[in-house]
Amino acid sequence: MGTPREVFVPDIGDFKNVDVVEVLVKPGDTVKPEQSLISVESDKATMEIPSPAAGVVKEMRVKTGDKVSQGSPILVLEETETAPAAPARSAPKSQEAPTAKPGPVLAAVPAPVPAAPAVGRTEPVSASAQLPGTIPHASPSVRKFARELGVDLVRVKGSGPKGRITQADVQDFVKGVMRGAPAVAAVSARGGLVLDLPQWPQVDFAKFGPVEAKPLSRIRKLSGGFLHRNWVSIPHVTQHDEADITELEAFRRENAQVAEKGGFKLTMLAFLVKASVNALKEFPDFNASLDKTGENLIIKKYYHIGVAVDTPDGLVVPVIRDADRKGVFDLAKELAEISKAAREKKLKPDSMRGGTFSISSLGGIGGTSFTPIINAPEVAILGVARSQMRPVYKDGAFIPRLILPFSLAYDHRVIDGAAGARFTTYLASVLSDIRRTLL
Numbered sequence: 001m002g003t004p005r006e007v008f009v010p011d012i013g014d015f016k017n018v019d020v021v022e023v024l025v026k027p028g029d030t031v032k033p034e035q036s037l038i039s040v041e042s043d044k045a046t047m048e049i050p051s052p053a054a055g056v057v058k059e060m061r062v063k064t065g066d067k068v069s070q071g072s073p074i075l076v077l078e079e080t081e082t083a084p085a086a087p088a089r090s091a092p093k094s095q096e097a098p099t100a101k102p103g104p105v106l107a108a109v110p111a112p113v114p115a116a117p118a119v120g121r122t123e124p125v126s127a128s129a130q131l132p133g134t135i136p137h138a139s140p141s142v143r144k145f146a147r148e149l150g151v152d153l154v155r156v157k158g159s160g161p162k163g164r165i166t167q168a169d170v171q172d173f174v175k176g177v178m179r180g181a182p183a184v185a186a187v188s189a190r191g192g193l194v195l196d197l198p199q200w201p202q203v204d205f206a207k208f209g210p211v212e213a214k215p216l217s218r219i220r221k222l223s224g225g226f227l228h229r230n231w232v233s234i235p236h237v238t239q240h241d242e243a244d245i246t247e248l249e250a251f252r253r254e255n256a257q258v259a260e261k262g263g264f265k266l267t268m269l270a271f272l273v274k275a276s277v278n279a280l281k282e283f284p285d286f287n288a289s290l291d292k293t294g295e296n297l298i299i300k301k302y303y304h305i306g307v308a309v310d311t312p313d314g315l316v317v318p319v320i321r322d323a324d325r326k327g328v329f330d331l332a333k334e335l336a337e338i339s340k341a342a343r344e345k346k347l348k349p350d351s352m353r354g355g356t357f358s359i360s361s362l363g364g365i366g367g368t369s370f371t372p373i374i375n376a377p378e379v380a381i382l383g384v385a386r387s388q389m390r391p392v393y394k395d396g397a398f399i400p401r402l403i404l405p406f407s408l409a410y411d412h413r414v415i416d417g418a419a420g421a422r423f424t425t426y427l428a429s430v431l432s433d434i435r436r437t438l439l
Contacts, residue, residue: 002055002078007037009049009072017067018042021161022139025075029057037074038062039139046139055079064161138165146170219314230376235412238371241424243431245387246402251434259332268387268404269307269361270332275430275437276382277303277324280357283423285415287356289377297414306355306375307335309342316342317375319355328438363387369407379411382427404431 012018022039025031036048061073068074136153137160138146145167146153156173158165205211216224245268252266259266280287280303288299303324306317318338323331341347360372361384372383385405391398408424415423430436 002080004058005053005055005077005079006061007052007074007077009040009068009070009074010052011070012040012047012049015040015042015047016069018047018069019161020062020064020066020068021046021164022142022166023060023062023064024048024139024141024167025057025060027057027059030080031055031057031077036139036141039141040068048140049074051077053077053079136165137163142167142170149174217313219311219316223314223316226376227373230373234374234376236371236374236409237412237415237417237420239408239410239417239420239424240369240405241408241421241428242403242405243428244392244401245404245431247434248431248437249387249402255329259329262329262333264333264336266329266332267335268363269335269359269384270328271431271437272359272361272382272384273305273307273320273323273331273335274328275427276305276357276359278430278436279423279427281324282426283419285419286380286410286423288379288414289356290379290411290414294413300356302356304354304356306352306358306378307338308358308360308372309339311343311345313345316347316352317355317358318342318347318351319353321354358382359384363404368405371407372409374409374411379414380423381409383407383409 018040019042020038021041024036024038031037031051031054033052033054034050037051039046039048041047055077057075058078059076061075062068136143136156137158138153142165143153146156146165149170151170151173153165153170156165156169157163159169160166248271249268252268252271256266284299285297287303288297290296291298302322304319304321305323306319308315308317318341320326320331320334320338326334338347338351341351355375355378357378358372358375358381360381362370363384363386365386367385369385370383372381374381383406385407387402387404389400390403392401392403406424406427408420408427410420410423
């Protein structure tokens with residue numbers, strides 16, 4: 001039997017009450033001298049506390065999440081005798097160096113990143129071609145373990161605190177590869193996908209002329225991460241089409257005064273919402289979402305339409321709930337209310353959740369077509385440009401008609417090109433026939 005020995009946290013410098021982020025051994029494990037026992041982390045570095053001797057772990061005195069300082073107990077070690085090392089060849093002796101006790105192994109880590117959807121960047125690393133801000137969060141021993149197995153940690157999703165990659169995560173990744181599972185997409189500290197691209201160019205723009213630094217608004221910072229995620233993770237296809245809205249616009253103008261008496265405007269957007277609901281009922285796969293596994297389509301039996309609103313601070317997408325149960329005047333009134341609330345920064349968080357389909361209208365500004373980015377977890381979004389009077393050949397003559405161009409972006413994992421074309425064709429027919437729009 002060996003001699004029981006209590007192992008304490010050694011001198012770790014000017015660090016106190018640091019977090020235990022990983023326990024690397026358990027009772028019954030045999031450890032070697034200088035083998036890492038636990039990993040601790042401050043806001044500046046990760047440190048691995050090594051074993052001062054060989055032995056068997058009898059009892060653990062710490063667990064993940066505990067806070068420790070110099071002198072805190074780690075475990076009880078039953079020391080075992082080790083065979084003496086083979087004598088080395090004699091060499092010229094210089095000064096005798098004192099025998100040093102095993103000290104903590106340190107590794108610099110990025111500062112913890114607050115949970116926010118905006119895309120952020122920290123110092124880039126050269127281990128592999130990564131976007132800045134994607135340093136794998138792992139201890140030195142896990143990094144060594146991964147190197148021995150040939151695993152690029154940027155492709156491993158961490159399950160530990162703050163997304164830390166553990167040895168078990170590396171093992172699970174290897175098992176998945178051995179089973180033929182697709183490699184896990186690399187994930188940054190903020191949860192965005194990482195592409196295997198060259199690092200972002202670092203340019204001193206002031207060298208070329210006068211510049212001005214303008215901070216992004218909070219809305220743009222928050223939405224930027226979502227837009228980036230949606231664009232790189234959803235295979236977008238955009239179908240362009242147009243609708244003859246001559247009769248629809250005439251009807252809108254005839255009833256505009258009725259709406260104005262009620263204190264709101266009867267806009268074309270209200271008709272677009274109504275027509276979109278009709279099309280979604282005809283093609284339910286567009287009013288759906290993929291589940292987490294990506295193997296099932298969740299078709300929704302409700303119709304909550306998100307409408308992009310341009311504000312001085314950026315784009316927001318409030319949701320009109322149960323649009324199928326509301327008439328055009330009701331929709332127009334609600335659109336006016338939510339647009340005003342958005343511009344006055346009075347939207348509540350719940351008013352921007354639960355959408356099933358979105359519409360982005362640039363008709364009041366201009367353009368002929370554009371590719372809107374799908375608002376995940378939705379599978380489609382409608383982009384509307386400015387309507388124009390055009391000569392249309394009909395019954396042997398050219399007649400002026402008001403034409404509305406629109407673009408439908410859809411998730412190609414769910415919707416193929418034929419379905420996309422059928423949807424836009426049906427939507428154009430609904431918009432061209434006022435009777436169908438109001439049904």
